[in-house]
Amino acid sequence: MTATTTQAPGAAAAPPRLLALRRFAREFAARPAAMAGLGILLALTILALTAPLFIHASDLNVVNAPGQPLSPPSARFPLGTDYAGRSIVPLLIWGTRPSLAIAVLATALTMIVGSLIGLLAGHFGGTTARILMAITDWFIALPTLPLAIALAAVLGQGNTSITIAIAVTSWSGTARLIRAQTLAVEARPFIERAKALGARDSQLVFRHVLPNVAPFILVSATLTVSGAIISEVTLAFLGLGNPTDVSWGSMINQAFFQGAVSAGAWWYILPPGVAIVIVALAFTMIGRAVENLLNPRMARRP
Amino acid sequence: MSSTSAPLSALGLSALETPPSGASSARDFAHYLASKIVAALVSFVALLVVGFIIFSLMPSNPVLALTRGRPTSAKQVAFLTKELGLNQPIWERFGHYVINTLQGHLGYSFQFETPVATLIAQRLWPTILLMGSSTIVSVLLGMWLGIRSGWRPGSLLDRVSTGSAITLWSVPTFWLGIILLVLGSVGFGPIPPLFPAGGMATAGTAGGFAIMHILDIARHLVLPCLTLVLVVFAQYQMIMRSSMIDETGNPYLLTARAKGLRDAEVRQRHAVPNALLPSVTLIFLQVGTMISGAITVETVYSWPGLGYLTYQALQIPDLQLLEGTFIIFSASVIVFNLLADVLYRFLDPRVRRA
Numbered sequence: 001m002t003a004t005t006t007q008a009p010g011a012a013a014a015p016p017r018l019l020a021l022r023r024f025a026r027e028f029a030a031r032p033a034a035m036a037g038l039g040i041l042l043a044l045t046i047l048a049l050t051a052p053l054f055i056h057a058s059d060l061n062v063v064n065a066p067g068q069p070l071s072p073p074s075a076r077f078p079l080g081t082d083y084a085g086r087s088i089v090p091l092l093i094w095g096t097r098p099s100l101a102i103a104v105l106a107t108a109l110t111m112i113v114g115s116l117i118g119l120l121a122g123h124f125g126g127t128t129a130r131i132l133m134a135i136t137d138w139f140i141a142l143p144t145l146p147l148a149i150a151l152a153a154v155l156g157q158g159n160t161s162i163t164i165a166i167a168v169t170s171w172s173g174t175a176r177l178i179r180a181q182t183l184a185v186e187a188r189p190f191i192e193r194a195k196a197l198g199a200r201d202s203q204l205v206f207r208h209v210l211p212n213v214a215p216f217i218l219v220s221a222t223l224t225v226s227g228a229i230i231s232e233v234t235l236a237f238l239g240l241g242n243p244t245d246v247s248w249g250s251m252i253n254q255a256f257f258q259g260a261v262s263a264g265a266w267w268y269i270l271p272p273g274v275a276i277v278i279v280a281l282a283f284t285m286i287g288r289a290v291e292n293l294l295n296p297r298m299a300r301r302p
Numbered sequence: 303m304s305s306t307s308a309p310l311s312a313l314g315l316s317a318l319e320t321p322p323s324g325a326s327s328a329r330d331f332a333h334y335l336a337s338k339i340v341a342a343l344v345s346f347v348a349l350l351v352v353g354f355i356i357f358s359l360m361p362s363n364p365v366l367a368l369t370r371g372r373p374t375s376a377k378q379v380a381f382l383t384k385e386l387g388l389n390q391p392i393w394e395r396f397g398h399y400v401i402n403t404l405q406g407h408l409g410y411s412f413q414f415e416t417p418v419a420t421l422i423a424q425r426l427w428p429t430i431l432l433m434g435s436s437t438i439v440s441v442l443l444g445m446w447l448g449i450r451s452g453w454r455p456g457s458l459l460d461r462v463s464t465g466s467a468i469t470l471w472s473v474p475t476f477w478l479g480i481i482l483l484v485l486g487s488v489g490f491g492p493i494p495p496l497f498p499a500g501g502m503a504t505a506g507t508a509g510g511f512a513i514m515h516i517l518d519i520a521r522h523l524v525l526p527c528l529t530l531v532l533v534v535f536a537q538y539q540m541i542m543r544s545s546m547i548d549e550t551g552n553p554y555l556l557t558a559r560a561k562g563l564r565d566a567e568v569r570q571r572h573a574v575p576n577a578l579l580p581s582v583t584l585i586f587l588q589v590g591t592m593i594s595g596a597i598t599v600e601t602v603y604s605w606p607g608l609g610y611l612t613y614q615a616l617q618i619p620d621l622q623l624l625e626g627t628f629i630i631f632s633a634s635v636i637v638f639n640l641l642a643d644v645l646y647r648f649l650d651p652r653v654r655r656a
Binding site for chain 1: 344345348349352353356357360361468469471472473474475476477478480481483484488499589590591593594597598601602612613616617619621624625627628631632635636639
């Protein structure tokens with residue numbers, strides 16, 4: 001791991017952490033699945049960020065939609081039209097924005113809460129740790145969707161409540177992982193040295209432990225994102241999203257509840273779902289690659 | 303649907319953490335059982351607290367939330383405020399809430415104009431039927447695939463089945479359900495519509511011959527059950543696969559091979575029984591995932607169970623009904639986790655005899 005990297009000749013001047021990072025990047029690049037995942041995500045992010053340049057509000061407006069409702073793919077509408085007669089293609093591209101934004105934001109929140117609780121429980125031990133881990137275990141055991149639904153319903157429809165609901169229901173796995181890693185790091189001699197030199201708790205946790213558990217936070221984050229995307233579209237499908245937003249979840253919601261099923265409108269149902277699967281898979285691929293690189297013992301595991 | 307970030311490493315480790323210890327097994331077991339029951343009770347109390355916070359403290363105006371979509375006079379609002387005890391101190395309200403919940407008074411659904419407990423009792427059996435049947439099918443399928451792929455990691459079967467398991471892991475349950483709905487009940491291209499589009503029974507057949515009624519329900523069950531199986535079997539497969547891999551290095555397998563047993567015999571009679579132990583308990587820990595799946599699948603197929611009830615409650619939103627289903631779902635997971643803990647201790651002779 002980071003601290004035990006052997007220094008390559010000729011690069012002796014570089015700090016060990018940078019070296020480790022470089023080696024990590026090289027090994028990551030050698031994995032086709034991981035690179036494919038990264039490529040897909042980069043392309044989609046660029047598409048999401050530049051979408052306002054080539055998609056106009058009129059493309060997304062239900063009123064005065066250009067085509068007939070639920071018409072199959074044609075030269076003018078490559079993926080057909082939705083229940084209101086809007087072209088599916090711009091909707092699909094626009095849907096990337098809220099879906100990715102919510103997933104990334106919810107994951108960031110999850111990581112902050114989960115890592116903090118994991119670090120605190122790992123560092124302080126005793127009663128604090130027992131209480132924190134009891135809470136964590138409780139959240140791990142409980143089914144996530146009913147809790148997320150309850151939270152989102154009480155907070156009201158909208159992206160904020162979906163984000164909060166996802167964060168509240170998914171931090172526990174991270175907390176457990178980070179606590180275990182914190183315990184492992186704190187058993188190493190350099191922590192004892194820092195303690196002997198009189199380091200305060202905050203110094204120990206943030207300057208010594210955090211940099212060493214950071215890779216695991218990264219792993220946890222990439223794996224959490226794919227779960228967060230699925231949770232986001234599920235909550236949006238159940239009608240908890242912002243009703244005026246165009247997102248992949250709300251597209252499937254509208255397709256399902258506005259008669260796309262009985263019309264057999266596969267061009268309306270398939271694309272948002274395929275997009276979700278691709279993004280979730282891309283994050284999973286990256287996450288698994290990072291996990292395997294950091295923990296070679298996991299390599300033979302699924 | 304995925305529940306946590308790390309699909310397998312986070313799965314139910316609590317059940318496996320308790321180390322075997324002590325000498326007198328019967329007393330030990332009683333002690334273990336008692337501690338697990340106490341832990342489950344504590345979880346249940348925590349669940350009540352969380353339920354109270356979410357549904358009673360978080361809505362800024364529960365009366366307004368209750369009556370949303372209905373015209374209410376000031377008099378009715380005052381009546382409801384008093385009826386719900388909203389002008390009492392929080393501790394008293396919590397006390398009432400706990401007592402009511404324990405007595406089975408889960409509130410009143412304004413949407414259905416029925417007590418929540420009655421609604422839940424009506425909708426319980428369809429959910430048990432759906433979840434039970436899909437659990438059985440997916441356990442059998444997942445175990446079979448897991449045993450094969452774990453025995454020969456890297457083989458074609460392993461790569462295909464693990465690959466599809468990971469892919470299915472990334473598929474939103476409800477979307478898969480909609481696709482199967484289109485394929486199975488609307489018909490697509492050359493595929494004729496084979497199955498009904500939703501519900502649990504064809505209207506008007508309930509009074510007919512019993513056999514016909516059962517067949518009718520079975521026909522309605524096929525698509526939702528298939529959807530859940532496709533989403534869930536992968537988990538059992540992954541669990542079984544990694545527990546087979548854990549067994550493969552063990553010396554007793556070498557002994558079995560040295561005796562001249564055929565490969566299939568070594569696998570079925572020596573490796574599988576040992577690999578099964580941890581997997582069986584993990585099945586019980588999958589109930590939470592099943593519940594999440596059931597909510598969306600029942601919504602897609604309008605299967606009249608607790609999941610569809612949750613969806614119906616969401617549309618208003620009918621908070622008391624939502625609270626009822628939340629408590630029932632979560633409490634059942636607590637019960638199944640307890641069962642998993644007890645079963646693990648009971649099944650594994652190494653732990654029992656220790």
